[in-house]
Amino acid sequence: MLNHIPDTIELVDYIDNGEQARHYQFRLLNFNKSNEENIKNSATKHNWQDAQPGQFFMLNVPSVGEAAFTFTQPPNEQGEFRALIRQMGKLTSALFILPKGEILGARGPFGRGWPLTKISNENIIIIAGGCGLAPLVNLIDKLIDNLTANQQLVLIYGAQSKPAQLLTRERERWQQEIKIYHTLDNLDEQYTLAKNESQGTPVDVLNTALANFTKPATTALLCGPEIMMHSAAKQLVKNGITSDNIFLAIERRMHCAVGLCGHCYMNEQYVCKNGPTFSWQELQKTITSQP
């Protein structure tokens, strides 16, 4: 039977990170406990150790309800995990006024994440827009850790404006290891672009980024606004990357995360179960035949 019941978690800490966004740290309570009392009441009910990059969890803010968020760092041996959360609707607004130490709930991990095994030896271009960088954080960390001498990893990160950029610490860390292109939709008049920055969207610098690969990029990973992803995917295909090697992470409203509530399906594909990561090959079929 499916388990709809969250595990209890503690809101451990957070840091502000970009406009109306925070990087939250949570901790699963009773993570490694297994005595009878804990089994009965609050021992973990979900397989947190299995979490993969690109998977998500349902955060339960008890007075409001549940919503889906991705891990920027999946649960470690102490049951601690992180998520980047932007204040958007009722649930996140309620979350943003909660103090550290508050008890919340979480279910997960859910869905199909990035195809880590398939891509681990490829030349990879990653294209992220806005909050779309969040589901890629854990993956980029893993890829950088295992990067070989012959392998290239490039990130294009687009944001609406300089203050809207997220995950500053992570990008600074990655900058030491990989090439990052930054794009900004809107610029202040006085703002002077840095060397790795340009005005526009990630799609605008895509050809340049691909041309600068020593050996051609073979795999692309995309997450951000759907219109941007579709346009980038088409351009990637034109540049010779096959549609089964282009992967997109899709966002949909979800209430259950287990394929029952009906909110997230695209044609017969449930984003919660079959996604949120789809290849462009799979998604094109769904997009062309779905309302």
Added chain:
Amino acid sequence: MEIYQLDDLSLLQQHLQAQYQLYQVIKDDNEQYSWQQQAKESNEPLLTTLPQSSAKSFFFAEHENLLIFNGEYFQETLPTPKPFVLFGLLSCDLTAISYQDQFFKDDPYYQARRQQCLLVGLDCIQPCQQGFCSTVDAGPGVRENSADIILHPLENKQWLVITTNDKGAAALKGLTLSTSHWHLLTQRDLTLHQCEQDFADHSYITKAIDKLNSGKISDSFWQQLAVQCLGCSGCTTLCPTCSCYGTGSITVGSEQNKVIQQQRFWDSCLYEGFQREASFHNPSSDAGKRVQRFWQHKFGSEFFTEFNRHGCVGCGRCEQTCPGVIGVHSIMKRINDHA
């Protein structure tokens, strides 16, 4: 399978009432047909009229608690219904229950109710006004794998009682029944076959399903249809296979003894905000897309592959309830004629 003959149906009703809470379709003072629990000894006559609401809420509750949070941890709140029998379910609604059994096979709340229920089906021997069950393989005769016991009306007010599985056989234990001749099964087949013949011509539905799956219906056609969708959720509420739901939390109890309940409730894919995200990104902001999505879910070949049947059981309730006249018959005729 065992077959019996019964002269007096009330004997069966009384027998089942000794073990189960018995629900049956009753016509009320306002001429409405609905499922109601029967008091013992009431022995209401068995009606072959399709009730306004299907039996789906017996298993997939319109509104229910999923869990409570007491400030420290979360606890599941599974329903604990007493054993009950749905007496006289028509084949379309039984087919819908089979469909939802498959969809909710791993859902503990649905299954907690479903396990407590005995399904007694009733063959339709005359077509109903809006129904087209025979077109979508959902009737008029009760499918063997959809009910525990099947009732078939014979001449002279007699009944054929068919048990299809151990659960049905166990429910009849202790009731004195005369074993029936097998030739009555052949008579049942003939009667049901005649009933199928008596249905109006619904070939426009079959043709429209093909057209729907051809992928050639334009966005503008769906938009034209959607002008008539009021987003009232009448179709999704009454549809016996619709199962979309939303969730939310409410706080109950005093300030000192506060408990938070997380609930789920029926939702409708025809609501404008059904897929709207907190960011206001909405993949189905266009009403045409929502109407298309609904019908794709009922008749799309990809769902047929998953469930081995259409998501529509041909009950015709959407046609009866839709204030915009875009229920199944109207939609399928328009797809057939104009798409």
